[in-house]
Amino acid sequence: MINGIDSPYKGSGGLTREQFLFHETRVVARLMTDENLSDQEIIDRVVSENLFQFPTERMIRNLAGVCVKRLHCLDDNYTYASLYGVERMVNCDIKTSDVTLRGISVEEAIKSLISYAVGCMFGRYSLDVPGLAYAGWTWDDTKYVTFKPEEDAIIPICDDEYFNDDIVGRFIQFVEIVYGKQTLEENLQFIADALGGKGSSREVIRNYFINDFYADHVKIYQKRPIYWLFDSGKKNGFKCLIYMHRYQPDTIARIRTDYVHEQQARYRTAIEETEKRLESTTGSDKVKLTKKLNTLKAQDDEIHAYEEKIHHLADQMISIDLDDGVKHNYEIFKDVLAKIK
Structure with missing residues (x-):
């Protein structure tokens, strides 16, 4: 469904290896829109505050970069932007010829949505606050x-x-x-x-x-x-x-x-x-x-x-x-x- 060539993000936003990063992409999208940070500033912010709650800095930095590039490559029919819940945060009006996401399936997107929903059931995530809502600290x-x-x-x-x-x-x-x-x-x-x-x-x-x-x-x-x-x-x-x-x-x-x-x-x-x-x-x-x-x-x-x-x-x-x-x-x-x- 999503293919393309000649994008400045060519080959860097593939969805064939990492998990779908539903929660992480929402975090990055909010930094893009609410604080108007540059790509590098977003990555540095995610790493310094460990917004993904991953165990190593290298993993956080790599996946933050993946999320930034994915958001720059959203398809113009809003399907995947809607699944991420970021269709109002980023520009989705991108020509298909400019998109280089390959290998993604709706099944992967839906499974990521289900995983996020389970996180909300447990309070790990919340529909009302960005990022992790609870991961062992004081419950609110x-x-x-x-x-x-x-x-x-x-x-x-x-x-x-x-x-x-x-x-x-x-x-x-x-x-x-x-x-x-x-x-x-x-x-x-x-x-x-x-x-x-x-x-x-x-x-x-x-x-x-x-x-x-x-x-x-x-x-x-x-x-x-x-x-x-x-x-x-x-x-x-x-x-x-x-x-x-x-x-x-x-x-x-x-x-x-x-x-x-x-x-x-x-x-x-x-x-x-x-x-x-x-x-x-x-x-x-x-x-x-x-x-x-x-x-x-x-x-x-x-x-x-x-x-x-x-x-x-x-x-x-x-x-x-x-x-x-x-x-x-x-x-x-x-x-x-x-x-x-």
Whole structure:
């Protein structure tokens, strides 16, 4: 979709290797417009204040330069500018012949948008303030007006609508707030089409969160994820995300009592209801219900075993030191977290 030649930024804004840099590009765009800084002044500002919160100066400087060059090469149809949320910050009226971005896909852009939305759910980012809103410092509720983050910093991921505020419900709320209620269904379908898969838009989005989101997150953060996936196993009996910077000694106890136990109760109810329906069902419907019942029972067995594991950790009220790093802290809870591959 985006190709071109003879630009002064030729070959320097490719989107084929680095992550999509949704948050970082918004930071740079604001510096461009609000403070009218030169390209070099923007890069120096990002580095000196560590606005990206990356671990090394070299990485920050390199990616700041990438963001500057991408913003100079936005396509004139506003598609990617809109995905970044910077269409009002930068000049998008650039001829296609002047653009040298190659290899970018809408799927990458949508996955970056989803990642940013999850960051907003945890309070890492906010729709109301630029840059990082929270990464371990003093929490400030006044930063979150338009879209409220999860109060307990725990987000369940379910294969059905067991919780009203699971990750799919919260993502739909985010899309509605950002892009409007009138176009919600159209936008959800656009997102689903970009992700690919069968079923309704909500089903496709749910499948992405269950099966692929965490793998993408781990890849972006080079096997040092800032969001941690509590995962019962292959049957998807229980999954939830937490944000390591908001971890508290009672977080696992909250997961166990407020989510694992609730999920177990929902499985028991679903099993009972399915068994009753089977008594009066025949033919192909009975086959489908039997399959569903077997899945529910397998998930119930899996979460029962998982509850015992998480119970042991919950009772310990473990504290972590963020300075010890992701790898060290993740290892403490390896028995109840998803394996990093």
